[in-house]
Amino acid sequence: MNANQETTTVSRPETAGRRxxxxxxxxxxxxxxxxxxxxxxxxxxxxxxxxRTAGVSQPYVVRLFGTKESLFLAAIQASRDELMRVFRVALEDDSSDRPVAKRIGEAYVELLSVRGLHQTLSHAWLLGGHPVIGAAARQCFAEVWRFFRDEAGFDADEARRFLAEGMLINVMIGMRLVDDYGSDPSITELFRACFPTELPHILDIAPRGDEPW
Known part of the structure; x- marks a missing residue:
């Protein structure tokens, strides 16, 4: 995906002309x-x-998903599934002596490579009043909490801190604060505090203000 073009196609390579x-x-x-x-x-x-972004016709999207609501629900589910997948991979990775919280945190940050995932979930959190999307968002949020408590073994306060930091990262990415890194001392300090070891990678993959997504 070339995020610097207003009309961008998200696609996977076709092999040997295969449809x-x-x-x-x-x-x-x-x-x-x-x-x-x-x-x-x-x-x-x-x-x-x-x-247009997927490189297909609008009637084809409607044929597959029906409504925008159903498409958004599918996007939430796919984002949640990928989030939980990388969390569980990080949890089970005992190949190093890094703490579990560190491994899961790094996995969350690495999901910035899936453009829009963090923000799609953030938008879902804001639609609690929607009769259908709100219920799906609450279920997703509760699943993340249960993962921290039941699978990762975090106590309630540790799980709360992890979620709070994740929300801060979502806000930073959604605001495209990376544009002000290096020019605004407050923003620069914030990035260095949030990403003490991953900062160069974050600066490379975070979406910029002039990118459509």
């Missing part, structure tokens, strides 16, 4: 939806926006 299956095309559309919903929010996104 993509419907499942592969569905995954491609969901990846595009996560990118666009993440940048523009639920209300600011149309199925046509997602179709």
């Amino acid at each position: 993509m299956s419907s499942d592969e095309r569905r995954e491609q559309i969901i990846a595009a939806a996560i990118a666009v919903f993440g940048a523009r929010g639920y209300e600011g996104t149309t199925t046509d926006d997602v179709a």
